[in-house]
Amino acid sequence: MPSPTTAPTVLSYAYFGPEGTFSEAALRTVVPDAVALAQSSVDATIDAVRTGAVDIGCVPIENSVEGGVPATLDGLAVGDPLVVVAEVVIPVTFVLAARPGVRLADVTRVSTHSHAYAQVRRWLHASLPGVAYVPATSTAASAQALAGEQAGGEPAGFEGAICAPFAAARFGLDVLAEQIEDRAGAQTRFVLLARPGSAATPPPTGADKTSLVVFLREERPGALVEALEQFVTRGINLTRIESRPSGDALGRYCFSIDCDGHVADARVGEALMGLHRVCERVRFVGSYPRADAGHTILGSGPTEQAFVDAQQWLDRIRGGGAV
Numbered sequence: 001m002p003s004p005t006t007a008p009t010v011l012s013y014a015y016f017g018p019e020g021t022f023s024e025a026a027l028r029t030v031v032p033d034a035v036a037l038a039q040s041s042v043d044a045t046i047d048a049v050r051t052g053a054v055d056i057g058c059v060p061i062e063n064s065v066e067g068g069v070p071a072t073l074d075g076l077a078v079g080d081p082l083v084v085v086a087e088v089v090i091p092v093t094f095v096l097a098a099r100p101g102v103r104l105a106d107v108t109r110v111s112t113h114s115h116a117y118a119q120v121r122r123w124l125h126a127s128l129p130g131v132a133y134v135p136a137t138s139t140a141a142s143a144q145a146l147a148g149e150q151a152g153g154e155p156a157g158f159e160g161a162i163c164a165p166f167a168a169a170r171f172g173l174d175v176l177a178e179q180i181e182d183r184a185g186a187q188t189r190f191v192l193l194a195r196p197g198s199a200a201t202p203p204p205t206g207a208d209k210t211s212l213v214v215f216l217r218e219e220r221p222g223a224l225v226e227a228l229e230q231f232v233t234r235g236i237n238l239t240r241i242e243s244r245p246s247g248d249a250l251g252r253y254c255f256s257i258d259c260d261g262h263v264a265d266a267r268v269g270e271a272l273m274g275l276h277r278v279c280e281r282v283r284f285v286g287s288y289p290r291a292d293a294g295h296t297i298l299g300s301g302p303t304e305q306a307f308v309d310a311q312q313w314l315d316r317i318r319g320g321g322a323v
């Protein structure tokens with residue numbers, strides 16, 4: 001009789017689309033040939049994971065020039081919890097693309113995603129003074145609209161699309177100018193999201209990050225310091241902290257935090273318990289390998305072994321053993 005075998009889990013994917021976004025490129029660095037559903041927005045991508053339509057969704061979270069992506073930060077702070085299972089950092093560079101035959105001098109309106117617009121503003125001012133900006137749902141959506149117009153569809157309402165070089169190629173557009181970003185060497189960080197407890201949850205690697213959303217106690221002097229102390233006293237390095245309005249009332253904020261380490265690490269576990277004690281609410285948003293595989297930066301405090309030893313010592317006392 002053949003021995004029973006366990007079929008490998010095949011995961012399904014979605015990304016902030018359409019085809020040709022940086023989000024698709026980021027996902028392809030992890031799963032090059034996966035069949036993946038393009039979604040029309042960050043919210044739709046997050047919803048596709050929440051509803052179980054797919055296992056994994058890829059969305060942008062942070063750009064080195066324009067900062068956090070609000071739709072992603074807010075989408076992770078409210079609604080059914082999701083966890084980050086991987087991060088991907090890719091370089092971003094933009095082209096000005098147009099329908100074949102259109103010249104730079106013909107471009108009076110350009111379209112792109114707001115995060116991309118913010119990265120090319122000075123180039124536009126210098127090269128196309130007075131050009132009008134038409135917001136698009138993503139960089140690739142603007143290229144897709146020009147391709148649709150070229151194919152006899154709806155007028156796009158603009159002549160120039162600011163998108164990735166590969167999006168211009170994908171949609172058969174001419175490149176009028178390349179590397180138009182104001183800051184060379186920009187990078188965007190993307191996250192792969194899953195439902196908590198899913199097959200994609202990564203074990204500790206020794207070079208991990210943990211993401212959290214922290215809601216402080218209202219009207220409490222020093223509440224932020226108290227929360228940050230939970231990391232400092234355990235020698236845990238923060239890699240990102242930013243505030244977002246909680247949406248409840250004016251002046252109410254939550255903090256989106258990334259720190260070094262994995263929830264399975266003793267010191268990170270203790271910091272999470274400390275936060276739980278001093279904060280109104282703490283949302284765990286996943287532990288996952290660092291994209292740069294860099295080493296975890298520890299403060300000058302106790303070693304990881306010291307945390308483990310202390311826990312075992314306490315367990316022995318509680319168990320009535322000799323210490």
Ligand SMILES: O=C(O)C(=O)C[C@]1(C(=O)O)C=C[C@@H](O)C=C1
Pocket residue numbers: 016020021022023024060063069092113115116137138139140188
């Ligand atoms: O994925 C895309 O192509 C997007 O349109 C999104 C996005 C972003 O939100 O930051 C991604 C990377 C670039 O920084 C510009 C735009």
